[in-house]
Amino acid sequence: MSESASPSNSGLGSYLRLLKSPGAGALAFWGVVGRFPIAMRSIGCLMLVSAVTGSLGDAGTVAAAMLVSQGVAAPFLGRLADRRSQRAVLLVTCLGHAVGMTLLLVSIGLELPLWAMVAAAVVTGCTSVSFTGFMRARWAAFVDQGVLRTAYAMESVLDDTIFLLGPLLVTVLSSSVHPAAGLVVCAVLTVTGSVAVALHRRSEPASAHTPGEHRQRAITVPGVWVLMITYAGMGFLFGAVDVTMIAFAEERSASGLSGVLLALIAVGSLVAGMAYGAVDWRVPQTRMLAVTTCVLTLSAVPLAFAGSLPVMGVLAVVAGVAVSPALIAGSTLLESVAPKGALSEAFSWLNSFGALGIASGTAVGGQLADLGTSAHAAWAGAAGGLVALVLSLVGQPVLRKGESAARPAPETATATATAGQ
Incomplete structure (x- = not known):
């Protein structure tokens, strides 16, 4: 672990001390990049589908399919990451997510039947890991117990910042650039953040998989x-x-x-x-x-x-x-x-x-x-x-x-x- 617990782990300077430890700043930055789409994806989907089809009902159905499938799949992806490795799960799912997002954009752009859009949304959701959960697991492996509270607090503050700026960013992209721009940026951020965090070896949680052992x-x-x-x-x-x-x-x-x-x-x-x-x-x-x-x-x-x-x-x-x-x-x-x-x-x-x-x-x-x-x-x-x-x-x-x-x-x-x- 990169940081030792000490009596000085309090005050606002605790955040600076945490980020100054080797690799911590990079982990925090790429973690933000990877989970920024959490606050953007459903809004971008709503705006694109409604802009193309003119139906808020269809837009809500597609966005809901993506969110529900993500909620169902995330724990199983988390267990797979514990058994194998976060690195492998992040690298594989980000590729699957890119494919799912591409299918979603194509199905919406071509105005395919609603079931096709929903199917693409399900693929997209099922390949969306719980990035917030993955990051917290990484901090638990990366820092000592005395610093962990500060790391979780920083993650919570970053989450709040993301949910402040994410909806604004996707709205501007979808309304001022192109209706599909919000989802395209989501895909780019997800893939980039996933790859960068996967390659951050210092924070990789140890795999729990041992042949023949029941965990x-x-x-x-x-x-x-x-x-x-x-x-x-x-x-x-x-x-x-x-x-x-x-x-x-x-x-x-x-x-x-x-x-x-x-x-x-x-x-x-x-x-x-x-x-x-x-x-x-x-x-x-x-x-x-x-x-x-x-x-x-x-x-x-x-x-x-x-x-x-x-x-x-x-x-x-x-x-x-x-x-x-x-x-x-x-x-x-x-x-x-x-x-x-x-x-x-x-x-x-x-x-x-x-x-x-x-x-x-x-x-x-x-x-x-x-x-x-x-x-x-x-x-x-x-x-x-x-x-x-x-x-x-x-x-x-x-x-x-x-x-x-x-x-x-x-x-x-x-x-x-x-x-x-």
């Missing part, structure tokens, strides 16, 4: 299930809150400001995530998960009572404050409770359940907003957060057991430090 799957670990369902609850909150912002702006005949409200949530999350990662917390991560999910749930409640756009803008920032800290605490705990040879799979499951929660929260929140008001969507989000909070509390014994198992005993820590000297 425990991440999905069989109770602590992983607790975190998966917790993430699904948080994802439900995120999806419902997004709908709340859009519906609130539309109710006030200011739909153009919905993007601003959503961006303010990301700003709150980004700032809080950076601050959270800069603090050397002495509180167990199990407790931090419960605290952050509690704050996350409570922050959704005031959204139901906002009376004006300026007030909602302030509440949007507040609603984002607990987002990154909750995700960072969850990621840190997952690294502790998951089998060491199954981190890529574990993070892929976590991301898939989070995505499932977002999709469900968006759907339910949208229905409630249509039947009532944006306040109903906000209450739905709070309900999703409550599920996450209950799971984080009920699952404390299981998570604490995994966290304790991952923490070295005093004798072991002393021996390790002596050996290092």
